[in-house]
Amino acid sequence: MKKIKQKVPVSFSYDVIFTEGLFDTNNELFAELIASASPEVARKVLFVLDEGMYEHHPQLFENIKEYARHFNDTFTLIEEPIVIPGGEAAKNDQSHVDEVHRAINEAGLDRHSYVAIIGGGAVIDTAGYAAATAHRGIRAIRIPTTVLAQNDAAVGVKNGINAFGKKNFLGTFLPPFAVINDSRFLSTLDQRDWRSGVSEAIKVALLKDAEFFSFIEENGEALDQRDGEAMDELIYRCAEFHLDHIANSGDPFEMGSSRPLDFGHWSAHKLEQLTDYELRHGEAVAIGICLDVTYSYLDGLITQNEWQRILETFKSCGFKLWVPELQKNAEHPESEDSIFSGLEEFREHLGGQLTIMLLDAIGKGKEVHEVNYELYREAIEKLKSYEQQLETQRA
Amino acid sequence: MKKIKQKVPVSFSYDVIFTEGLFDTNNELFAELIASASPEVARKVLFVLDEGMYEHHPQLFENIKEYARHFNDTFTLIEEPIVIPGGEAAKNDQSHVDEVHRAINEAGLDRHSYVAIIGGGAVIDTAGYAAATAHRGIRAIRIPTTVLAQNDAAVGVKNGINAFGKKNFLGTFLPPFAVINDSRFLSTLDQRDWRSGVSEAIKVALLKDAEFFSFIEENGEALDQRDGEAMDELIYRCAEFHLDHIANSGDPFEMGSSRPLDFGHWSAHKLEQLTDYELRHGEAVAIGICLDVTYSYLDGLITQNEWQRILETFKSCGFKLWVPELQKNAEHPESEDSIFSGLEEFREHLGGQLTIMLLDAIGKGKEVHEVNYELYREAIEKLKSYEQQLETQRA
Secondary structure: OEEEEEEEEEEEEEEEEEEOOOOOOOOOHHHHHHHHHOOHHHOEEEEEEEHHHHHHOOOHHHHHHHHHHHOOOOOEEOOOOEEEOOOHHHHHOOHHHHHHHHHHHHOOOOOOOEEEEEEOHHHHHHHHHHHHHEOOOOEEEEEEOOHHHHHHHOOOOEOOEEEOOEEEEEOOEOOOOEEEEEHHHHHHOOHHHHHHOHHHHHHHHHHHOHHHHHHHHHHHHHHHOOOHHHHHHHHHHHHHHHHHHHHHOOOOOOOOOOOOOOOOHHHHHHHHHHOOOOOOHHHHHHHHHHHHHHHHHHOOOOOHHHHHHHHHHHHHOOOOOOOHHHOOOOOOOOOOOOOOHHHHHHHHHHOOOOOEEEEEEOOEEEEEOOOOHHHHHHHHHHHHHHHHHHHHHHO | OEEEEEEEEEEEEEEEEEEOOOOOOOOOHHHHHHHHHOOHHHOEEEEEEEHHHHHHOOOHHHHHHHHHHHOOOOOEEOOOOEEEOOOHHHHHOOHHHHHHHHHHHHOOOOOOOEEEEEEOHHHHHHHHHHHHHEOOOOEEEEEEOOHHHHHHHOOOOEEEEEEOOEEEEEEEEOOOOEEEEEHHHHHHOOHHHHHHOHHHHHHHHHHHOHHHHHHHHHHHHHHHOOOHHHHHHHHHHHHHHHHHHHHHOOOOOOOOOOOOOOOOHHHHHHHHHHOOOOOOHHHHHHHHHHHHHHHHHHOOOOOHHHHHHHHHHHHHOOOOOOOHHHOOOOOOOOOOOOOOHHHHHHHHHHOOOOOEEEEEEOOEEEEEOOOOHHHHHHHHHHHHHHHHHHHHHHO
16 A cells, blocks of 8 residues: 655635725726736626615616726726625525526636625625636635625635525635625615624624623614714624634634534524524524523523623614524424524534534633533523513613 | 735645555455544445446445445445446536535535545546535545546546536535545556556656656556556556645645646647547547647757657557547637637636646646647648558558
8 A cells, every 4th residue: 555645735815805985986996906916818807796785786887887997907897797686595596606607607707807796695605606616716806795794704715505405505615816895885784784794793702802792782772873983893803803713723614623603503594494584694693692692691601691791782783582483393303493403404514523602701602512402492481581571671 | 995914724635545455344444544534423425436437346336335334333334326427528417416416415414524436537526526515525535446537637636527518617626535546446447548547647757757758658568558567657656746746836726827737738628529528538638748749849849859759659558649620620710619729718717828838858848828820730730640650650
């Protein structure tokens, strides 16, 4: 037996840029980004637009055309954008990936060309997966337009769509070419999309930084009332924590047993599915975190005061903390419509042993590998009654 | 404008192992490989078999089952293997990828489980693409069974299938978990598949190492007469050169302008397509290299003696050096059935500027960014007449 030990070090790098008015012709950022990195022959850019976002910004592609004319010596715009529907449900439909592949083929894009994706997390995931698999990876410029995408979904190294009823069953790890957060897109978000991303920021704060949690706690109502400055700060800091976690985990493509920042997500993924995607991802994450925080409290890991502060912060940001789907078939964990079946789906997706993140203190997570169903059922009850109490206080 | 500069270093490593009789129960290699790397819960292995290979080894899966029973404390065999057709043409059919995805889903594989792929390069590319995109990458163990796959296709970091009539339009860069070359599979190859892989070894020798070329030159007839020892040596050294090129290129995922070892490949890919995959990949590569070697000679880069030695080496290994498709519409490079349209397809797939590898000497390549169609047409004629001359000598 002979053996050759192969090592393949790969170094990815990308900028996450915060700007306003990306396609104003006096904003040179986008044109410079492209001019700096590609040979002239390849400076083609295909745009993929989120249908919902595009309805709120009907002039957007006209602006992009004007921008492209203004900078026509630095890049070539593919004249027809691809428009695909947003929202998690759209990730169940493989045909959107096929559509982006077809457009990449027809436009003759190559690995030094660009797919610029403007939209929410689902559209960025879907079109990002298509770009990652065409010619083994066309450069993706992600331009997220929701709070959730700007501070979480779009800054990382993953893409994907759902298949066989499983979240992100198809996808790859591939860093983007660049991420550009344009705060102007946030102003047209409906209240639910504005709010949704805040839960991921609370998640990061709970796991990583008590001071960041205090910032959100203090600004909960301001955020709910669409204070732009508070939101800019929240997005920047949340994105920064995420990027730091990816860069310094030692295992950014999760090949070993390292864990992504997925607190509250085992039940959140399942709740999205059980509510037929009526709950948006960030809304489901809020409930998922409140459940695991309540479980952590009942398990003696955090104090009553910590538990209350966290739930009240979610509430002040405008989140629901509980839905009836949490209790459906809770006595039958193996049943497909029981919230607890999400545990095995979660384990399968990450691979290896089950690992659930709980809370040891505000700012500090704790991993466990087993759960107590009885205690979880108690946590679901406790969460329900505490939410009712908070509702009564606010009424 | 604010900016976060993100760096994501990822370190992949895998072993390329040479063995004989992989699924003999006294060969612990496979079981140890799995036991060493996964938590117990995840030691599931799904096999994907190349239909053509399986016809030559009808007992193979029974052997694997016995092997799995023998090592049942180290891994769990998924009882139904997936069997998919081999050969480049099968890479045009997306349904084989879907089939592997379905099987991965049904078997509940996770990112710490394994897809073991036994077959030629096309099956390894196809099933490897499916594994790379399920759960963002299930571990692939490649067990190549042809010379071409053992010394070239299966040792590297790519996978993919064809789409829109373009070679490897869909695919990813993702290193395998391990590669295992079992020399026993080579004995049942038909003569064309035995021979096919030799052209990639000649390619590597021409670009990298004059001494390795001399080895092949001296062993051409022995190889054609199925000398196992010469073939083992050829495969090992060729795989070693490939692995070294990938590890030390500084850009293994070809994100910049670094080039894979693709000498002769712009026309080879096109010839496979123009002959409706009648030509196997290695056969097309032999012709493609002979064409670019002849062009290099006419362009004054190599001597007549070098040119003749190279063509004679290919001939002694049993290769055809010329096919009529080289001349079809040679006057109309832009025509889709002209060999020269392969230049633009090649440029598009690699991205950026056109780069063609020519030969500066035996053992030394030279990149050029422009070609002279007239000189190429002359090279096609020259190659045709020299092959006729060699045929006459051998008759």
